[in-house]
Amino acid sequence: MKLEVLGVEKVFSGRSGENRALTPISFEVGSGEFVSIIGPSGCGKSTVLNIVAGLDNASAGKVILDGREVHGPSSDRGMVFQHYTLFPWLNVLDNVCFGQRLKAQKRSKDATFIQTQRATNLLNLMGLKDFHKSFPRELSGGMKQRVAIARALLNSPRVLLMDEPFGSLDAQTREEMQVLLCFLSQHEKSTILFVTHDVEEAIFLSTRIIVISARPGRILAQIQVPFPTERGLDIKLSIEFLKLKARIVHMLHQETVLNKDALLKNLLSQETPGMPASI
Ligand SMILES: Nc1ncnc2c1ncn2[C@@H]1O[C@H](COP(=O)(O)OP(=O)(O)OP(=O)(O)O)[C@@H](O)[C@H]1O
Ligand SMILES: [Mg+2]
Structure with missing residues (x-):
């Protein structure tokens, strides 16, 4: 690169x-x-x-x-901004998987499953194990930024x-x-x-x-x-x-x-x- x-x-x-x-x-x-x-x-x-x-x-x-x-x-090129840019109507896991799901139509079910697993692992690694189903409004600023970073990383930019x-x-x-x-x-x-x-x-x-x-x-x-x-x-x-x-x-x-x-x-x-x- x-x-x-x-x-x-x-x-x-x-x-x-x-x-x-x-x-x-x-x-x-x-x-x-x-x-x-x-x-x-x-x-x-x-x-x-x-x-x-x-x-x-x-x-x-x-x-x-x-x-x-x-x-x-x-x-x-993944981007993480200063201000929180999560979708308020999606939970943490769905926020992280959003970009990947847009591409999902072109992919097999197995590939989508692997991406969801990877998102889960990333969130766990970032100390958000118990918050996959939470919505952005239920998270602190640091937690929201961790979700935004996980979302950017999941796309493997x-x-x-x-x-x-x-x-x-x-x-x-x-x-x-x-x-x-x-x-x-x-x-x-x-x-x-x-x-x-x-x-x-x-x-x-x-x-x-x-x-x-x-x-x-x-x-x-x-x-x-x-x-x-x-x-x-x-x-x-x-x-x-x-x-x-x-x-x-x-x-x-x-x-x-x-x-x-x-x-x-x-x-x-x-x-x-x-x-x-x-x-
Ligand atoms: N969309 C825009 N239209 C007109 N001027 C702009 C626009 N965006 C930035 N500027 C100008 O360009 C210059 C650089 O702005 P920029 O936002 O890149 O600075 P920065 O280094 O990121 O500042 P900060 O540390 O405050 O975020 C500033 O003078 C700003 O007014
Ligand atoms: Mg700036």
Whole structure:
């Protein structure tokens, strides 16, 4: 599996003119990699992911998956969003099997049975053994996201795209989900492109981190994470982890500081009647 993002740019046109969200960005994701994209709010992280998912078009550049250009959504790219996207009228197992059942007409009964078994196993693995028949309204936020991840994994996508999937969770549940995702990604040998604001989360989960600048987004750095793929929460306390965290936080801080400076310059350059030119 090879995902190539080649010179992808995005300019949104709206009532207030053109909004350049991404300058040309290029990167690759290979089989079994867990790549996180991190950057300030509004830098274009979701835009990149939506373009890779085929939910939005690039203004220039292209996305290639295993040699074929991406032109729209497909089950070879599973997506998990920040906000819960389960069908409220379906129970947990039916939510997970939904995509597979759409394909079921083309399949034998045996294949459908095997998929249902796999869904059951995935849900059990994710600590949802007693909740197969529950409806989304009966689940906590973390449980709903586990169902959404199981649904995405069941389709065996070539690459799993995750846009701040733990963004709405409390700190403790978020950490539990990180451990679960770390385990699952190895168990399922998944390839994942993951968006987050959280530097710790990015380091803990990833094999590589792509740091993006403030809008319009461009790649500031690609950092290989120097930890074994099998990790426990204890690595978060190691010196190497803290040093890497400091390096990335510093990079992101520079982006924010630069923006604040530009903002201040802009404010001061605007003449306000009755105000001195400099404060
Ligand atoms: N559909 C749209 N129409 C117009 N502008 C858009 C649209 N979607 C995103 N943008 C703009 O593109 C830029 C990047 O947005 P995007 O949602 O990709 O940022 P992000 O990095 O995901 O931010 P956050 O971390 O807050 O989720 C922003 O300036 C945003 O206003
Ligand atoms: Mg976003």
